[in-house]
Amino acid sequence: xxxxxxxxxxxxxxxxxxxxxxxxxxxxxxxxxxxxxxxxxxxxxxxxxxxxxxxxxxxxxxxxxxxxxxxxxxxxxxxxxxxxxxxxxxxxxxxxxxxxxxxxxxxxxxxxxxxxxxxxxxxxxxxxxxxxxxxxxxxxxxxxxxxxxxxxxxxxxxxxxxxxxxxxxxxxxxxxxxxxxxxxxxxxxxxxxxxxxxxxxxxxxxxxxxxxxxxxxxxxxxxxxxxxxxxxxxxxxxxxxxxxxxxxxxxxxxxxxxxxxxxxxxxxxxxxxxxxxxxxxxxxxxxxxxxxxxxxxxxxxxx
Amino acid sequence: xxxxxxxxxxxxxxxxxxxxxxxxxxxxxxxxxxxxxxxxxxxxxxxxxxxxxxxxxxxxxxxxxxxxxxxxxxxxxxxxxxxxxxxxxxxxxxxxxxxxxxxxxxxxxxxxxxxxxxxxxxxxxxxxxxxxxxxxxxxxxxxxxxxxxxxxxxxxxxxxxxxxxxxxxxxxxxxxxxxxxxxxxxxxxxxxxxxxxxxxxxxxxxxxxxxxxxxxxxxxxxxxxxxxxxxxxxxxxxxxxxxxxxxxxxxxxxxxxx
Numbered sequence: 001x002x003x004x005x006x007x008x009x010x011x012x013x014x015x016x017x018x019x020x021x022x023x024x025x026x027x028x029x030x031x032x033x034x035x036x037x038x039x040x041x042x043x044x045x046x047x048x049x050x051x052x053x054x055x056x057x058x059x060x061x062x063x064x065x066x067x068x069x070x071x072x073x074x075x076x077x078x079x080x081x082x083x084x085x086x087x088x089x090x091x092x093x094x095x096x097x098x099x100x101x102x103x104x105x106x107x108x109x110x111x112x113x114x115x116x117x118x119x120x121x122x123x124x125x126x127x128x129x130x131x132x133x134x135x136x137x138x139x140x141x142x143x144x145x146x147x148x149x150x151x152x153x154x155x156x157x158x159x160x161x162x163x164x165x166x167x168x169x170x171x172x173x174x175x176x177x178x179x180x181x182x183x184x185x186x187x188x189x190x191x192x193x194x195x196x197x198x199x200x201x202x203x204x205x206x207x208x209x210x211x212x213x214x215x216x217x218x219x220x221x222x223x224x225x226x227x228x229x230x231x232x233x234x235x236x237x238x239x240x241x242x243x244x245x246x247x248x249x250x251x252x253x254x255x256x257x258x259x260x261x262x263x264x265x266x267x268x269x270x271x272x273x274x275x276x277x278x279x280x281x282x283x284x285x286x287x288x289x290x291x292x293x294x295x296x297x298x299x300x301x302x303x
Numbered sequence: 304x305x306x307x308x309x310x311x312x313x314x315x316x317x318x319x320x321x322x323x324x325x326x327x328x329x330x331x332x333x334x335x336x337x338x339x340x341x342x343x344x345x346x347x348x349x350x351x352x353x354x355x356x357x358x359x360x361x362x363x364x365x366x367x368x369x370x371x372x373x374x375x376x377x378x379x380x381x382x383x384x385x386x387x388x389x390x391x392x393x394x395x396x397x398x399x400x401x402x403x404x405x406x407x408x409x410x411x412x413x414x415x416x417x418x419x420x421x422x423x424x425x426x427x428x429x430x431x432x433x434x435x436x437x438x439x440x441x442x443x444x445x446x447x448x449x450x451x452x453x454x455x456x457x458x459x460x461x462x463x464x465x466x467x468x469x470x471x472x473x474x475x476x477x478x479x480x481x482x483x484x485x486x487x488x489x490x491x492x493x494x495x496x497x498x499x500x501x502x503x504x505x506x507x508x509x510x511x512x513x514x515x516x517x518x519x520x521x522x523x524x525x526x527x528x529x530x531x532x533x534x535x536x537x538x539x540x541x542x543x544x545x546x547x548x549x550x551x552x553x554x555x556x557x558x559x560x561x
Contacts, residue, residue: 061471088448088465091423091424091435095431095432120529121429124529125320126320129523131521132520133522134520167444174472224486245557284552286549293542
């Protein structure tokens with residue numbers, strides 16, 4: 001079996017997530033070739049064939065050109081699977097490649113089973129097994145689901161390039177909002193999720209954070225709703241944290257949130273839904289109403 | 304200008320899911336359905352553009368599924384869409400993203416739509432494929448995961464959400480398709496007068512067989528809960544007792560309390 005792995009490069013740097021692709025290919029037991037729109041100053045530690053296009057010519061986000069480059073490499077390699085990380089780069093580009101080749105795409109793979117792929121569904125509460133009808137396809141793997149694997153060596157570089165305007169113009173990057181709280185250094189984080197019900201309840205969660213001597217964190221919906229500032233957001237698009245204690249209050253556990261906090265030493269989750277995916281990684285799941293349990297806990301802790 | 308927003312109806316994700324008889328998707332009994340959350344942002348953005356452009360602009364909402372999806376269509380109409388297309392399909396869950404995309408593309412083909420809005424993914428299937436695939440099938444410019452949107456003179460300026468809070472700014476010429484991320488705007492609640500007004504708006508019903516020509520590219524062979532990893536303790540019961548247990552655990556397992 002052969003895979004064409006699509007590496008990722010942003011703001012002049014090879015992204016570490018690229019190595020998760022090798023971790024996946026190893027579990028699949030597949031041969032590899034890689035394609036990267038990047039720079040020869042940032043080559044992956046990999047001894048195989050690398051189709052390398054110059055990002056300063058082909059752009060970092062230029063889906064039409066990148067698709068063209070991938071299709072060219074597919075012609076040469078004839079892979080069974082073309083593999084992306086399920087990231088803002090991967091989920092944007094993968095369907096374009098799959099549509100051009102008229103092959104199945106399987107999104108956000110977390111496991112391999114019996115000739116098929118295991119993917120999450122229903123907000124990560126359930127799993128599906130999916131099989132591409134032709135045995136060939138485009139795959140995206142869940143970020144963080146596979147181990148980082150650095151094969152080592154220097155790649156046999158085959159330079160490729162693409163030209164043309166493309167259907168969109170990339171204007172540039174906008175830096176992340178300045179963080180007034182560095183949650184990355186916090187030893188204790190108490191986070192609020194949608195389960196707290198309303199903005200007025202945020203102080204209740206903040207009170208527990210204070211009583212424990214920690215910082216306030218938040219899940220995405222709470223930030224989107226304007227209940228808590230973005231600088232407190234934990235997850236893929238917020239901060240990645242690894243405190244000694246993480247208390248998740250009314251957080252169901254969307255993948256994007258879990259990716260940002262699963263390395264915490266000890267996780268306590270409070271949720272009224274016993275099946276919430278946060279339970280999969282929590283050391284302790286307290287099945288209770290957050291607004292009843294948290295004030296009671298704060299009172300005991302503060303004493 | 305002609306605008307289209309594609310929406311899906313999904314179950315309340317707080318529900319407990321049980322496999323259906325074939326064991327390949329959820330059993331719909333006892334599930335409450337609502338508009339896919341990502342699609343609410345897509346509808347809101349489309350309605351805001353419709354309001355900005357005013358007369359001469361038409362906004363259509365489209366949904367594929369059994370008759371229950373009319374409820375989500377009516378919500379979109381009450382939010383401000385002008386008219387609707389219900390592609391009637393009682394076997395929608397058996398279709399893969401390629402077929403769903405093809406159904407939409409076949410409908411759109413030749414109707415002169417300038418701009419299409421979709422959610423970036425559904426909350427139940429979560430493949431994040433349909434929007435982009437529709438754009439590819441139609442040859443529309445496309446960008447995904449937008450958290451900022453502006454339109455002027457045939458050009459969309461969108462902000463894409465990237466990892467770590469960085470954003471990418473992109474310009475696209477119409478015809479174009481954008482997939483919408485949570486937080487793009489604040490989806491409105493339909494007002495009572497608008498709910499009443501929506502009852503008079505036209506919903507065109509098309510049987511899916513009229514639009515389906517594509518073959519299935521992927522099949523789902525199983526739907527099941529994730530394997531329990533174990534290790535975690537589940538505590539249930541009286542709040543007072545739960546607090547005592549958690550305090551004991553904090554003292555025992557962490558250095559947080561002494």
